[in-house]
Amino acid sequence: MKRIVIFASGNGSNAQRIIEYFRDRTDARVVQVLSNNKNAKVLERAKSLEVSAFSFNRMALYDTDDVLHLLEATRPDLIVLAGFLWLFPKKIISHFPDKIINIHPALLPEFGGKGMYGKYVHEAVSAFAKAQPEQTTYTGITIHKVTPEYDKGDILFQEKTVVTATDTPESIAAKVHQLEYDHFPAVIADYLASKS
Numbered sequence: 668m669k670r671i672v673i674f675a676s677g678n679g680s681n682a683q684r685i686i687e688y689f690r691d692r693t694d695a696r697v698v699q700v701l702s703n704n705k706n707a708k709v710l711e712r713a714k715s716l717e718v719s720a721f722s723f724n725r726m727a728l729y730d731t732d733d734v735l736h737l738l739e740a741t742r743p744d745l746i747v748l749a750g751f752l753w754l755f756p757k758k759i760i761s762h763f764p765d766k767i768i769n770i771h772p773a774l775l776p777e778f779g780g781k782g783m784y785g786k787y788v789h790e791a792v793s794a795f796a797k798a799q800p801e802q803t804t805y806t807g808i809t810i811h812k813v814t815p816e817y818d819k820g821d822i823l824f825q826e827k828t829v830v831t832a833t834d835t836p837e838s839i840a841a842k843v844h845q846l847e848y849d850h851f852p853a854v855i856a857d858y859l860a861s862k863s
């Protein structure tokens with residue numbers, strides 16, 4: 668049984684779907700959820716699905732090895748960033764080579780990088796679409812390996828959706844979330860299978 672650890676900063680709707688997807692499978696399971704925000708809804712979601720969940724602060728992630736030691740004890744086969752908004756530290760990346768993936772709510776390399784997360788991505792996509800009404804604009808999801816730079820690692824999967832003239836940042840977010848729910852768990856399963 669492969670072991671998945673999820674990092675998330677906020678709501679955790681993707682984390683919930685990933686936990687539920689693997690709950691009834693025999694090949695992998697979400698064993699832990701970690702958040703940089705002690706009030707994040709993702710912690711409640713995980714606990715109510717009987718997955719152990721902890722929060723940590725900046726010092727534990729960047730200045731000490733507390734989070735690294737926790738991960739060493741948990742022995743994940745895959746670390747999944749599902750709405751994790753802090754830069755992932757180099758020392759953890761080098762400890763888990765090819766074992767950390769992230770989902771980004773747009774079609775990288777467009778609309779990525781520092782500060783491009785969550786609603787800021789959808790606002791930028793919406794503004795871009797409105798500025799070029801004669802052109803079809805697409806957005807979507809990108810699942811990629813994590814490197815020490817934001818949104819730069821090898822791309823494993825992308826899926827797109829059209830942005831229409833009447834779309835708002837909120838409606839774009841809803842479309843993108845639906846793509847995430849439809850594809851992210853299966854991409855995780857495929858990636859784990861490809862590594863065994």
Ligand code: GAR
Pocket residue numbers: 675677678679680681682749750751752770771772783784785788843844847
């Ligand atoms: C997701 O849309 C994810 O792609 C995005 O945060 C959202 C979290 O939603 N991630 C980023 O923007 C990372 N740069 P959720 O907490 O409901 O799963």
